[in-house]
Amino acid sequence: xxxxxxxxxxxxxxxxxxxxxxxxxxxxxxxxxxxxxxxxxxxxxxxxxxxxxxxxxxxxxxxxxxxxxxxxxxxxxxxxxxxxxxxxxxxxxxxxxxxxxxxxxxxxxxxxxxxxxxxxxxxxxxxxxxxxxxxxxxxxxxxxxxxxxxxxxxxxxxxxxxxxxxxxxxxxxxxxxxxxxxxxxxxxxxxxxxxxxxxxxxxxxxxxxxxxxxx
Amino acid sequence: xxxxxxxxxxxxxxxxxxxxxxxxxxxxxxxxxxxxxxxxxxxxxxxxxxxxxxxxxxxxxxxxxxxxxxxxxxxxxxxxxxxxxxxxxxxxxxxxxxxxxxxxxxxxxxxxxxxxxxxxxxxxxxxxxxxxxxxxxxxxxxxxxxxxxxxxxxxxxxxxxxxxxxxxxxxxxxxxxxxx
Numbered sequence: 001x002x003x004x005x006x007x008x009x010x011x012x013x014x015x016x017x018x019x020x021x022x023x024x025x026x027x028x029x030x031x032x033x034x035x036x037x038x039x040x041x042x043x044x045x046x047x048x049x050x051x052x053x054x055x056x057x058x059x060x061x062x063x064x065x066x067x068x069x070x071x072x073x074x075x076x077x078x079x080x081x082x083x084x085x086x087x088x089x090x091x092x093x094x095x096x097x098x099x100x101x102x103x104x105x106x107x108x109x110x111x112x113x114x115x116x117x118x119x120x121x122x123x124x125x126x127x128x129x130x131x132x133x134x135x136x137x138x139x140x141x142x143x144x145x146x147x148x149x150x151x152x153x154x155x156x157x158x159x160x161x162x163x164x165x166x167x168x169x170x171x172x173x174x175x176x177x178x179x180x181x182x183x184x185x186x187x188x189x190x191x192x193x194x195x196x197x198x199x200x201x202x203x204x205x206x207x208x209x210x211x212x213x214x215x
Numbered sequence: 216x217x218x219x220x221x222x223x224x225x226x227x228x229x230x231x232x233x234x235x236x237x238x239x240x241x242x243x244x245x246x247x248x249x250x251x252x253x254x255x256x257x258x259x260x261x262x263x264x265x266x267x268x269x270x271x272x273x274x275x276x277x278x279x280x281x282x283x284x285x286x287x288x289x290x291x292x293x294x295x296x297x298x299x300x301x302x303x304x305x306x307x308x309x310x311x312x313x314x315x316x317x318x319x320x321x322x323x324x325x326x327x328x329x330x331x332x333x334x335x336x337x338x339x340x341x342x343x344x345x346x347x348x349x350x351x352x353x354x355x356x357x358x359x360x361x362x363x364x365x366x367x368x369x370x371x372x373x374x375x376x377x378x379x380x381x382x383x384x385x386x387x388x389x390x391x392x393x394x395x
Contacts, residue, residue: 018378019347021325022228025221033220033237037244046248097248 038101048095050104069126121148131178139173331382339374
């Protein structure tokens with residue numbers, strides 16, 4: 001069946017037909033080349049952002065790190081364009097030198113896995129907080145002080161961050177937390193004690209709070 | 216990279232052949248990472264990557280021309296020894312993978328297609344690959360290879376014509392051979 005009908009496209013058709021012996025994609029070669037490039041780039045200091053994905057009980061998480069530390073943890077939110085949108089944002093905001101390179105995320109992966117197995121109650125990782133600015137960053141810096149299994153209200157976190165009236169801004173800071181799970185915005189709940197909203201969805205928040213309550 | 220990687224691999228395979236394609240690909244993307252802030256705002260990524268790949272292919276061909284090629288056995292026909300002067304063939308990559316008996320890129324694509332591509336003058340091979348595999352218009356190809364857009368168009372047209380003759384003939388012979 002001819003895909004092209006016009007004369008002009010006849011030329012492109014010739015090419016397609018001739019190059020059918022040269023596959024458009026070659027997953028084996030591509031993954032081999034990718035691993036080689038990631039290693040070469042890391043060695044030459046050209047790998048600004050390394051990332052990988054990690055399956056967890058709250059869905060597949062994207063983990064990204066710079067040489068300073070863990071930069072981003074992201075849920076695969078279809079509503080926000082999924083992990084692809086997150087990677088695009090990192091390329092634009094931090095550096096376009098982004099490669100899938102699992103090695104740099106080894107420590108984060110191990111600790112997150114231990115957390116979900118109930119064997120870890122605090123994270124001991126270098127964090128690169130450059131994606132959180134201004135007041136949001138103050139809030140992010142406060143969150144690790146909420147201990148495992150404990151919760152605080154948005155108002156309490158606002159007070160702790162030095163702006164007791166900025167309750168809504170705390171909500172925004174949690175909703176835009178670049179490092180959910182690791183920086184525990186899930187421990188910030190409504191003043192009536194209900195879980196409330198979460199960057200990974202209300203269900204994920206309940207899973208995390210339930211996990212910590214059970215331990 | 217995930218977006219352009221497969222396209223660049225096709226171009227590298229078609230221009231430098233199976234033995235050197237993966238090295239060319241790796242060097243292209245490493246150079247691209249190095250040069251990233253240097254991508255002009257209005258440049259198309261395809262054209263930019265092809266430009267880098269083109270330079271890498273030329274470097275590899277020069278290095279290949281200098282480096283002695285390990286030949287496993289004397290070619291059966293004398294053609295390979297008398298087929299061209301060093302000056303003509305210097306730009307074409309040596310068929311080192313095949314000669315060495317280990318072809319890293321083996322089995323992934325049609326060896327007859329590479330044989331037909333390799334037989335083309337380098338200019339034609341490049342024009343064909345950049346136009347038909349990378350999708351560059353002739354104006355951009357001319358910017359990459361030098362020369363005029365018209366010359367690039369002619370090179371691609373001549374290359375495709377030769378390929379259709381040599382490659383489809385091989386394919387038909389193969390089919391006949393299988394039927395036998």
